Amino acid sequence: MEHHADLIVLGAGQSGLATAALATRHGFGRTLVLEAADQPGGSWPHYYDSLTLFSPARYSSLPGLRFPGDGDRYPARDEVVDYLRVYARRLDADIRTSTTVTSVLPRDGAWVVRADDGAEFTARAVVAATGAFRSPYTPAVPGGEEFAGQSLHAAAYRSPEPFTGRRVVVVGGGNSAVQIAAELGAVARTTLATRRPIGWMRQRPLGRDVHWWFRRTGFDIAPLGRLLRKAPVSVLDDGRYREALDAHGVERREMFARLTPDGVVWADGTEEPVDTVVWATGYRLTHPYLNGSGVLDTDGRPRHRGGIATVRGLGFVGIEFQRGFSSNTLRGVGRDAAHVLSRLSRSRRLVGRPADARSGGRPRGRGGPRR
Incomplete structure (x- = not known):
């Protein structure tokens, strides 16, 4: 009909x-x-x-x-x-x-x-x-098919409790990656793997939320799509997430070079066992x-x-x-x-x-x- x-x-x-x-x-x-x-x-x-x-x-x-x-x-x-x-x-x-x-x-x-x-x-x-x-995106990484641990996209992640006591690597440098890594750090040994240093942006510059500035300056509606797609990702933070990463010992490391059956090989060549990789990769x-x-x-x-x-x-x-x-x-x-x-x-x-x-x-x- x-x-x-x-x-x-x-x-x-x-x-x-x-x-x-x-x-x-x-x-x-x-x-x-x-x-x-x-x-x-x-x-x-x-x-x-x-x-x-x-x-x-x-x-x-x-x-x-x-x-x-x-x-x-x-x-x-x-x-x-x-x-x-x-x-x-x-x-x-x-x-x-x-x-x-x-x-x-x-x-x-x-x-x-x-x-x-x-x-x-x-x-x-x-x-x-x-x-x-x-349509979650997980990048192709050498050794990905060999990895025997848990591999899941952030779309399937719900809460930190199931990962208690595990060795976890969160991949990604955006808001979701940082937020997930910050809470996982409280229950699991966690590392944040990114291709470049995290670009922190203050949530309240000069006492006003950054979104007030976005609207006030017209940045929110500026036709800058082509430029913004290529711009490095920034993480908005009022201080809580950076403090949580530090408090829980979550370190940021250069993106690993490859996965192995048991874990990862870091960019400096060191190999480490890993239980879970969480892909906060958009x-x-x-x-x-x-x-x-x-x-x-x-x-x-x-x-x-x-x-x-x-x-x-x-x-x-x-x-x-x-x-x-x-x-x-x-x-x-x-x-x-x-x-x-x-x-x-x-x-x-x-x-x-x-x-x-x-x-x-x-x-x-x-x-x-x-x-």
Whole structure:
């Protein structure tokens, strides 16, 4: 059975919910949100138990609903999950959970979205907001297939207790790697392995949270994506994590050269037994359901500009550095969602209009713009 909507949003995490919240404002009628999990919330319920935001509550809100409580505190994972589920209940949108999308393909000027249970949905506009959490990235390391110890990505890590008394190496130099290593250090002999020294950034320079400065200076929305992708990772810290690493004897070492069946060979050639390697090495954005749509390049990356796909009627929200530094954050996805919806709405209105009307009355002859 086919179901039709004005707009279909894929994913009910922060990006999908922000998009659904703004849809009516941009002229869309019925909005359908499809979510693979059994509840809204995206990746947040699956992060490790102790995760806390590095942005204060006042800078962690989606459009139309303030994050509750003291604006200067740093919310915990479960608070974010609760906030997103309250947000979802307030939306004027049809949210269908336990619906895994398998394909999104163009047909007769619209998009056909199919789910794994055989359901089929159509819309003139689709926004992909599924995020990257389901595609954790683990780099290939010499000897990786030989290692007989436990190897897990941070996506599968929950709490330190199961690692009590073990020898653990955490790989990565970002916020998650530091936070995980700091708490593992309390129960296990832990080392943080990175390719370069950790770039610490003060949480409250000159008495103001760094996110206040980001907004005040315009850095949050500056179109610096290409530069930021190549910039070294910085770790925001008010002092607690650096102190915890020191207190628990967690040392930082140069990334190991290879894995062995029993452990690692460090960059200086020394070999050491290791029980567990935790890879806090990020994620790679993938959209397998868009195979065959014409919007993915040969490496599977979406072709888009600021979230507007190269194929009419399709947009993206929640891509890191999509339009600025804050794009893939609670505080930034609303801005990107509004931009994408505005462009999709305009494109939808232009469909069916005569060519001379779409071009402002200018004939598109031999001297006109090339397509």
